[in-house]
Amino acid sequence: MLRLYNTLTREVEDFSAQQPPLVTIYTCGPTVYDYMHVGNWFTFIRYDLLIRTLKASGFEPNWVINITDVGHLTSDADEGEDKLAKKAANEGKNAWDIAQFYGDYFIESLTKLNFTPPTQIPKATDHINEQIDFILKLEAKGYTYRITDGIYFNTAKFPSYADFAQLDLDEQQAGARVEVNPEKLQANDFALWKFSPSDQKRDMEWDSPWGKGFPGWHIECSAMCLKYLGPTLDIHSGGIDHIPVHHTNEIAQSEALNDAPLAKYWVHTNHILLSDNKISKSLGNTITLEDIMAKGFSGETLRLLALESHYRTQSKFSYEAMRAAQARLVRYRNFAVLRYQQKGDYEEHLAPLELLTQLENDLNTPLALAALEAWLDQIEPSSHFKAAEIETRLKLIDNLLGLKLSTVPDISEQQKQLIKEREQARNNQDWTTADALRAQLEQANITVLDRLDGPIWQYLS
Numbered sequence: 257m258l259r260l261y262n263t264l265t266r267e268v269e270d271f272s273a274q275q276p277p278l279v280t281i282y283t284c285g286p287t288v289y290d291y292m293h294v295g296n297w298f299t300f301i302r303y304d305l306l307i308r309t310l311k312a313s314g315f316e317p318n319w320v321i322n323i324t325d326v327g328h329l330t331s332d333a334d335e336g337e338d339k340l341a342k343k344a345a346n347e348g349k350n351a352w353d354i355a356q357f358y359g360d361y362f363i364e365s366l367t368k369l370n371f372t373p374p375t376q377i378p379k380a381t382d383h384i385n386e387q388i389d390f391i392l393k394l395e396a397k398g399y400t401y402r403i404t405d406g407i408y409f410n411t412a413k414f415p416s417y418a419d420f421a422q423l424d425l426d427e428q429q430a431g432a433r434v435e436v437n438p439e440k441l442q443a444n445d446f447a448l449w450k451f452s453p454s455d456q457k458r459d460m461e462w463d464s465p466w467g468k469g470f471p472g473w474h475i476e477c478s479a480m481c482l483k484y485l486g487p488t489l490d491i492h493s494g495g496i497d498h499i500p501v502h503h504t505n506e507i508a509q510s511e512a513l514n515d516a517p518l519a520k521y522w523v524h525t526n527h528i529l530l531s532d533n534k535i536s537k538s539l540g541n542t543i544t545l546e547d548i549m550a551k552g553f554s555g556e557t558l559r560l561l562a563l564e565s566h567y568r569t570q571s572k573f574s575y576e577a578m579r580a581a582q583a584r585l586v587r588y589r590n591f592a593v594l595r596y597q598q599k600g601d602y603e604e605h606l607a608p609l610e611l612l613t614q615l616e617n618d619l620n621t622p623l624a625l626a627a628l629e630a631w632l633d634q635i636e637p638s639s640h641f642k643a644a645e646i647e648t649r650l651k652l653i654d655n656l657l658g659l660k661l662s663t664v665p666d667i668s669e670q671q672k673q674l675i676k677e678r679e680q681a682r683n684n685q686d687w688t689t690a691d692a693l694r695a696q697l698e699q700a701n702i703t704v705l706d707r708l709d710g711p712i713w714q715y716l717s
């Protein structure tokens with residue numbers, strides 16, 4: 257039984273009560289104006305885990321993750337510059353080139369980090385007509401108004417606006433006296449369509465029934481959810497920072513238009529801290545996937561670190577934590593290579609591995625990893641298990657955790673020969689030769705454990 261915390265009800269609910277197997281799920285993807293930082297990757301790794309868990313629980317997820325390549329302003333609300341336009345200006349490039357480069361980078365990185373391929377990865381700029389159409393329909397229903405810089409959603413027309421994020425609108429209204437845009441009717445009203453500045457030609461701008469401009473940030477998700485997954489999703493997901501503005505606004509637009517709940521479940525991941533600060537570009541403390549790989553860490557190590565903490569808790573990133581995760585991963589990989597080292601016809605059977613049970617409990621990755629390691633404690637180091645049973649368990653672990661344990665390679669025939677020669681030297685009590693061979697193997701990242709029934713090799717890192 258799959259249980260998930262639902263931000264909508266603020267309770268852990270039985271997701272299995274949904275009608276399996278088809279599940280529609282939408283994840284708010286990246287704004288592609290720069291390399292993504294580890295905090296972004298933690299978030300997406302956790303959504304990939306959700307997809308993997310859904311599949312293992314018998315569901316068939318139809319997963320859409322969008323690419324925001326226009327309209328996301330530096331303030332997350334309706335003030336500031338378009339993030340892509342700002343980056344393009346800083347680098348003397350066109351916003352379209354920035355969008356193409358970092359959009360491609362995101363899609364390539366999904367493969368590099370062993371993500372379950374989403375069904376669709378739609379871009380905001382490929383859905384301008386859908387967004388205009390959405391706004392026209394909202395306009396026809398009386399939810400919009402026009403001010404100098406754009407078309408806005410009138411939140412007063414959507415009485416449950418404050419519910420999802422439990423906002424105190426009076427307090428926000430009072431706090432908005434210094435509001436940059438005094439034409440807005442309510443502080444929380446947000447742009448659906450922004451006009452291009454009259455004195456400036458934007459790289460990205462489109463004609464619309466209201467004038468040349470570009471869509472607000474939130475409308476793309478509402479339009480793409482509707483197009484690809486219908487008026488009501490099974491699961492909508494994103495970072496916890498999306499709750500008060502972006503998701504609240506998506507709900508207002510979509511539910512105003514469709515007269516139906518936007519999503520049955522809302523799943524949100526918490527922040528990642530870096531040296532006790534929230535990771536953000538504005539603080540200048542970002543670490544990218546490339547930074548991590550340049551230090552010799554693999555994507556699987558980053559994935560394992562992301563899984564070490566529960567997605568609803570604040571977790572910390574540090575290189576020290578990465579080194580610890582790498583050591584854990586080496587242990588898992590050395591379980592994987594036992595299948596290359598069977599000794600004789602042993603009849604021992606591997607105990608069942610209860611991974612899915614823990615993940616079905618609101619994606620409890622810390623308990624899942626604890627279960628995996630308690631299970632390894634019973635096994636290691638032994639070569640008495642059937643390779644086929646090890647393969648089955650590796651498949652289970654890989655399907656759920658995506659750590660690519662099944663792909664850990666065997667050592668070469670030449671290295672196996674060195675192990676045999678070392679064993680022979682030990683039998684002859686020729687310790688000098690045995691030590692020299694051990695040193696040679698260690699040069700090749702291989703260590704040998706001497707067991708009563710013969711040696712077992714492992715990788716050192």
Ligand SMILES: [Zn+2]
Binds near residue numbers: 283285477494502506
């Ligand atoms: Zn969104």
